[in-house]
Amino acid sequence: MKTKKLSTKQLTVLGLMxxxxxLMSYTPLGYLNIGPLAITFNMIPVAIAAxxxxxxxGAVLGAVFGxxxxxQCIGIGGVSAMGATLFSISPxxxxxxxxxxxxxxGWLLGYLFRWLRKVTKNTTLAGYITGFLSAFLNTVFFMVALVVLFGNTDYVKNLIGGRNIIVFICAFVGVNAICEMISATILTGVISVALKKARLILQEEK
Structure with missing residues (x-):
């Protein structure tokens, strides 16, 4: 199936997101720093764009988020303690x-929403699930990349502390991930309802 081109309204939504x-990235609206990690709400506009x-x-917003x-690893828009440390190891x-x-x-969320809407036959439900997945996948991908790319460094080894990798990831992200998933699920779901009513959700051509 082919996908329709973005309309002017959808391009406007993309620019707005x-x-x-x-704005969220360079103000306290996007991050709540707790220890080495930060609770981030920046996946919400990514999910909305997807x-x-x-x-x-989704890919465009994901790239901007990235x-x-x-x-933040180099002090632009705030400083990430973990990011600065990783940057010092290998930029x-x-x-x-x-x-x-x-x-x-962001790229996958676009396909996941499309698939969920097709399977559930419910755009609203698909929107809420996509919101949850935006935070869930962000956490999974972020932590897997951390372990794969920096797992042999003293910094990450000290963070792991000899624990099983899965146990480490679950314990490390803990409350942060739960807060992100709850907020992303609710806000993305609510906004997706508005997008549906405004007919701003990209439709597929059969």
Whole structure:
């Protein structure tokens, strides 16, 4: 099946979500720093773009999120303690670890929403599930990239502390991930209802 081109209204939504994401990234609205990790709400505009504009929209917002996240490794828009440490170890790997998970997440969300809407026959339910998945996949991809790219470094070995990798990831993200999933599920779901009413969700051509 082919996908329709983005309409002017959808391009407007995409631009608005980019602006919202940048604003959130450079103000306390996007991050709540707790220890080495931060609770981030930046996946919400990524999920909204994926719902309204499909995989392309999700990928664009995911890329913007990834770039702003990497910026925090070098003090742009705030400082991430973990990001700064990873950057000091390897700037290239730090960029990959910060950028790729967010880009991949946004891109996949566009396809996941499309599939969920087709399977459930319910756009609203698909929107809520997509919101949950935006935070869930962001956490999974981010932590897997951390372990794969930096698992042999003393910094990550000290964080793991000899624990099983799965146990480490669950314990490390803990409350942060739960807060992200709850907020992303509720807000993305509510906004997806508004997008549906405004007919701003990209439709597929049969």
């Amino acid at each position: 980019i602006a919202v994401l940048v 719902i309204a504009c499909g995989p392309l929209g 770039l702003t996240s990497f910026g 290239i790997l730090a960029f990959i670890q910060r950028f790729v998970p967010r880009f991949l997440d």
